[in-house]
Amino acid sequence: MVNEEVARTFERMARVLAFRGQDRFRIMAYERAAVSLRDLEEDLATLAEQHKLEDIPGIGKDLSGMIEEYIHTGKIQRYEHESKGIAPELIDLMSIPGLGPKTLLLLHKRFRVNCLGDLNACLDEAEAAKIKGFGRKKIQNIRRGIDLWQASQQRMLLGVALPLAENLIAELRKIALIERAEAAGSLRRRRETIGDLDIVILSEDGSRALQEAAKLPMVRQVIALGETKATVLIEGGIQVDIRAVPKQSYGAALQYFTGSKQHNIHLRTLARDRGLKINEYGLFRGNRRLAGTDEAEIYSILGMPVMPPELREDRGEIEAAADGRAPRLIELQDLQGDLHAHTTASDGKSTLEEMVDQAAKMGYQYLAITDHSPSERVAHGLNADRLEERFEEIQQLRKRRGNKNPRILIGAEVDILPDGKLDYSDRMLARLDVVVAAIHSVFRHKKGEITGRILDALANPYVHVLGHPTGRLIGSREPLDLDFERILAAAHDAGAALEINGSMYRLDLNDSMARAAQEAGVLLAISSDAHSTAQLDQIKYGVFQARRGWIEPRSVINTWPWIKLSRWLERRSRARAAS
């Protein structure tokens, strides 16, 4: 995708300029532009044709010119020029924590460092050479940074980070000096992947509280320990930054360290325009503190309701909140059921009955059992005969359970085959309560072909939900190269829903695509794709992602009570079959 390629080039441009010691605001402009492009749903090529590139926040005359140049030539002269003579690997090294452009430049000049191998090799030499500004500690710090960098090439999945953080926070709360402890940073914003953990603690003796925290058994190594901040490594080599603040600053610190950086810059600019100042200690007019204890006060003084952390990405949330247009975000409690779950019949680990019992504990009105179709051989997909047995089995269970919630819906996760056909006959599909159609094979099709497969599936009157629409696996499989606008239009016309798959490995649709779907008036289904009873809980990650995408309950079919959902499921099957 051009968007990502240009974003990456701008990001590298920022680093090249930093390396060359250029004006830091110019550098920031490139960084901001890169972030902006990554958030963009529209295709840059399309926007360029419509002469709308300069409508993108952070893109002005120069950068839009570079984007056009890239679209036409696949290159940006300016970047080629600036980066001449700088090895690409050298630029990569700038993401090593503790190694900034200045230090790298020094090492490059003094020791001809051009890649990671050079860097490792020169550290001993640098130590021996005793060059100015290079003590033993600094060398050590860079070495640690290299380890951390190599380990964190892959960021942690939210589903991995969240339980770890909850564990650590529980331990922190047991320390007597610590009155409160909460996660901040990208974890609190529920980003799909997490670099390191940020935690804010409330203590009237922060220095001692941090010392206590650094002694916790979970802590493997203490990297920095100050009056207000400690940095430690916990098990798994995960870095945790802990900030200690007194009560009057707790809300301000939480706000500040939750970010995102762009959200905070925007908010501070807004405050400054009104003669106010925000920092991690509070909101001030001159020396007078107007707020700080409570996060909500800060937003309130700026004329906004409290901002859900998931929205804080500077994607228009500040303007929306200030205009009273803040979305009423979906919450976990809004969900009335789950429309995508597996059992031991295909590749699940829990039985039908176990899954239903767990869904009952979760207070669901309905649970759809959607095992795989026969083409999914590795997942023991059900052929027509086994599906027939399934009908029988579920009927029996329904009888035994009587009127008890949840209602058990007979469904299937049906493969969309390489030719666009579905893996069950229409006659079979017509008998199912819920049909989730999804691509599981032949991902390498060209953009047009793969989009065509999905359009064919959406045109089938029995399909209710398009499962994990882009097929991505976070950090391991790229999303399908889709014409998403056409898919949105088709889903809208067919009245089908797109899934927000809650599996921590998928989160598919992602936040910005989900937002685009809602704006296009397309319905969504938030599902767990559970393969065990424990995984039914994964649906919460789907809700987090939905919240990041500004999703309101009205757009999500499984917020509906059974009576409403059942009509929708039937109407879709009948109405479309008739046409």
Add this chain to the structure above:
DNA sequence: GCCGTTTTCGGCCCGACTGTTTTCAGTCG
């Protein structure tokens, strides 16, 4: 390099920690 209900020029968020610094630069978030 972007951006503008004060501005088309002159701003651009703000503070902590570390190391090796005798007063501050580099880095980070």
